[in-house]
Amino acid sequence: MPSSVLTPNQVERCRSKLAVFTYSSVHSSIHLASAFLGTSATMILPGGLLSAVTATNPIMVLHWHPNAGATVNTQIMNEISQCIESLNGVKEGRWKSVLTFYKPITREQSMAAEFPRDFLGLSIPEQSNKYYFIIRAQRIVLEADSTIQTIMEKLQSYKSRVALNFEGTQYRVGDFQVRVAKVAPSYSETMRGIIMETDEVLASGAEHELQLGRALSERVPIRKFDKFHLLIKPALLPSFHGAMSSSTAADDQPSIPLPRATTTHPPPVTSAHGNPRAPIRTP
Amino acid sequence: MECVVQGIIETQHVEALEILLQGLCGVNKERLRVHELCLKSSPNLGFVSSDVRLVCDLEQPEPTWYMHILICCYYFSSIVHHKFQRDVICNPCRTVRHIGGAMRGAGAEQISVLVRTMVESKASKNALRLFYALGYKLDHELLRVGSAFHFHRGAQITVTVSSVNKMPKLHAIDEAVPVTPGIQLVEVTAPATADNYAEIVAAVSSFCEYLAPLLHLSKPGISTGVVPTAAAAAASLLSDGGGTAL
Numbered sequence: 001m002p003s004s005v006l007t008p009n010q011v012e013r014c015r016s017k018l019a020v021f022t023y024s025s026v027h028s029s030i031h032l033a034s035a036f037l038g039t040s041a042t043m044i045l046p047g048g049l050l051s052a053v054t055a056t057n058p059i060m061v062l063h064w065h066p067n068a069g070a071t072v073n074t075q076i077m078n079e080i081s082q083c084i085e086s087l088n089g090v091k092e093g094r095w096k097s098v099l100t101f102y103k104p105i106t107r108e109q110s111m112a113a114e115f116p117r118d119f120l121g122l123s124i125p126e127q128s129n130k131y132y133f134i135i136r137a138q139r140i141v142l143e144a145d146s147t148i149q150t151i152m153e154k155l156q157s158y159k160s161r162v163a164l165n166f167e168g169t170q171y172r173v174g175d176f177q178v179r180v181a182k183v184a185p186s187y188s189e190t191m192r193g194i195i196m197e198t199d200e201v202l203a204s205g206a207e208h209e210l211q212l213g214r215a216l217s218e219r220v221p222i223r224k225f226d227k228f229h230l231l232i233k234p235a236l237l238p239s240f241h242g243a244m245s246s247s248t249a250a251d252d253q254p255s256i257p258l259p260r261a262t263t264t265h266p267p268p269v270t271s272a273h274g275n276p277r278a279p280i281r282t283p
Numbered sequence: 284m285e286c287v288v289q290g291i292i293e294t295q296h297v298e299a300l301e302i303l304l305q306g307l308c309g310v311n312k313e314r315l316r317v318h319e320l321c322l323k324s325s326p327n328l329g330f331v332s333s334d335v336r337l338v339c340d341l342e343q344p345e346p347t348w349y350m351h352i353l354i355c356c357y358y359f360s361s362i363v364h365h366k367f368q369r370d371v372i373c374n375p376c377r378t379v380r381h382i383g384g385a386m387r388g389a390g391a392e393q394i395s396v397l398v399r400t401m402v403e404s405k406a407s408k409n410a411l412r413l414f415y416a417l418g419y420k421l422d423h424e425l426l427r428v429g430s431a432f433h434f435h436r437g438a439q440i441t442v443t444v445s446s447v448n449k450m451p452k453l454h455a456i457d458e459a460v461p462v463t464p465g466i467q468l469v470e471v472t473a474p475a476t477a478d479n480y481a482e483i484v485a486a487v488s489s490f491c492e493y494l495a496p497l498l499h500l501s502k503p504g505i506s507t508g509v510v511p512t513a514a515a516a517a518a519s520l521l522s523d524g525g526g527t528a529l
Contacts, residue, residue, distance in 0.1 A: 104328060104418070111327040115418045135416050142413045144379065144406035151381045151402050157329040158417065 077194050080180050081169065089171035095179050096167050098123045098186070102152075103161040119158060121149065162186070166195060177201050284475045285401040286438075286483045288491060288500040293509055294465050297444055299517035300497050301430060304442055307493055308434035315431040315445055316341040318456060320411065322419040335419065337411055338378040341456070377411075379404045386480075395491075396484045397502040398475065424450060426459040429467060437486030438473040445470075466509075469498055 085091075099122050104115035118136040123146070131149055133142040142148075152158060168181025176198050183193040292300055301312055318339040324332050383400030385391065391398065429445030446467050448459035471491060475483040491500045496516035499507045 105330060106327055107330060108327075114325075114327060116416060119417065133413055135413065138412075138416050140409060140413050140416055142407055142409055144410070145404040147402055148379060148404040148406065151335065151379055151404055154381050154383060154400075154402060155324070155329070155333040155335060156331070157324050157333050157419075 073191065074182070077168070077180065077182055077191075080194065080196065084171050084173060084178055084180065087173050089173040089178060092170045092172050092177070094167070095170040095181055096125055096165070097181070098163055098165055100163040101161045102158040104158055105156060121152075121160075164192075168195075172201070173198075175201055284398060284477065284480060286473045286475050286480065286487050287397045287399065287503055288395070288471045288487060289503045290469045290494075290498040290500040290507070291463075291466050291509060292444070292469055292498045292513065294446070294467050296497060296513050296517040297429075297467055299520040300444060300469070300494070302520050303494065303497065304432050304444075307490075308432045308436070308442070310432055310434050312430040312432055314342050315427060315429045315443055317427045317445075318424065318454075319427065320424045321422045322411075322414050323422040325418045325420055328418040334382075334422070335414065336380040336382070337414070338380055340378070377406045377408055379406045379410055394484050394488075395501060396487050398480050398484065401474075421453075424454070425462075426450065426456055427468075428459075436490055438475075438483045440471060440473045440487065440490060443470045443472075444468075469494075469500065471500060 099120060102119040102121060103117075104112050104119075106112045106115075116135050116137065118134075120134040120136065122132040122134060124130075124132070127143075129146055131144055131146045133144065133148065133152075134140065163186035165184050165186055166181040167184075168179060171178045171180070177200075179195070179197045179199075181195050182191045183195055184191050305312065318341055320337040320339070322335050322337065324334075326332075381402045383402070386398040426448040427443070427445040428448060429443060431444075432442045434440055444467055447462045449462050450456065450459045452458060471487055473483050473487050494500060495510070496512050497510065497520075498513060499510050501507055
């Protein structure tokens with residue numbers, strides 16, 4: 001699995017440029033406070049996976065691509081947590097999830113090709129009595145009682161190939177819920193990566209979700225950055241498709257005017273909208 | 284785990300049976316309308332073939348906005364009513380059920396109730412699509428229509444009286460026809476664990492004795508046919524509404 005380490009400069013950039021979307025229920029608009037993130041961290045989980053099953057609101061998943069040869073460790077996770085806390089993030093508690101990769105049981109190896117290779121199982125703390133089966137390529141997400149795992153074991157048609165444990169902390173940052181967790185295989189305590197997930201928390205329900213959805217689809221285009229992808233995958237917005245394809249396009253110039261600011265977060269650094277390869281001066 | 288016995292009864296005696304059950308259980312019958320899809324793994328999947336059932340309770344559709352429109356439109360157009368009724372029926376609750384092997388050994392042979400492993404899980408309505416994607420195929424499907432009684436009598440017991448129907452075309456519920464016209468299946472089940480199955484078996488066996496004049500209940504797969512006293516017992520029940528003990 002890819003891994004990386006953040007240099008102190010990159011950590012500083014991360015802290016000053018953490019992407020935060022704030023939603024104003026009064027103005028029904030979206031203000032993009034800043035939109036650039038440091039280029040080094042590790043993302044193992046396919047980003048939209050948790051979002052598809054956990055989000056009842058639009059969520060944002062950030063993919064980081066690592067620097068070659070770097071390693072990930074607890075210190076990086078601590079620094080990321082400090083980033084979040086510096087944005088007035090409030091700890092809400094521990095967060096844990098388990099992702100299982102299944103593989104088909106076949107008499108011969110060659111037969112396995114007939115069956116899906118991306119069959120996953122997921123448990124999340126918000127729904128402790130539920131379990132989710134996912135076939136990514138076919139965009140199938142099944143929600144079932146947790147006893148479905150027992151059924152799958154008894155069927156003896158698929159078995160667990162590897163399970164990943166996500167353990168970390170959940171924060172509340174303004175209108176958003178942010179989770180930071182270390183990723184480790186179930187058979188080892190060795191940290192293999194870090195996941196960071198943000199989720200919009202709307203108090204007003206469906207009406208504001210629809211407003212947010214319309215605002216997103218009309219105003220915020222899918223952005224592609226040099227080293228990472230900004231992915232918005234709303235769960236309940238049928239008019240919006242946030243999936244992105246892998247690309248190395250370097251155009252960061254926003255093509256839409258930002259609505260009026262109603263945020264208490266630090267103002268964006270203008271250089272964030274320039275060439276991401278250029279050095280960025282921290283405030 | 285669950286304890287199970289089955290028996291058959293002629294359709295003409297079902298009304299009498301339901302009167303008896305209502306008297307014994309102290310509960311009203313519930314409508315039963317279940318679409319059961321039996322899936323089997325494809326030949327190359329697993330070392331041995333595996334079966335799983337998808338049970339759709341057609342009497343309990345998921346609450347959707349279709350329901351509200353159904354209620355409103357009912358008063359305006361019968362055509363719209365039928366359209367949305369179909370939409371509602373297409374969104375029932377799903378249960379994934381795996382029935383495992385029966386308990387074996389000398390002890391199991393001595394008891395008249397089948398004890399077997401059974402695991403159920405409620406699931407979202409795309410369960411069939413998931414299992415198709417995993418390599419399962421539809422082996423057969425059935426529609427059970429009848430009534431169910433849920434009560435506690437030494438154990439949490441469920442009695443279902445239903446006609447088993449087959450569909451001439453795929454998922455054609457409206458065109459289902461009885462597999463055995465004139466005969467209905469009676470099934471008595473009770474959940475059990477490895478620790479209490481003996482008590483559950485005793486409770487089920489005891490309850491089945493009350494039904495003996497109308498039908499004989501035994502382990503699934505062991506057919507005993509209809510009982511000769513069924514007609515007389517049914518007549519007795521219908522004549523006095525079940526007030527006379529059989």
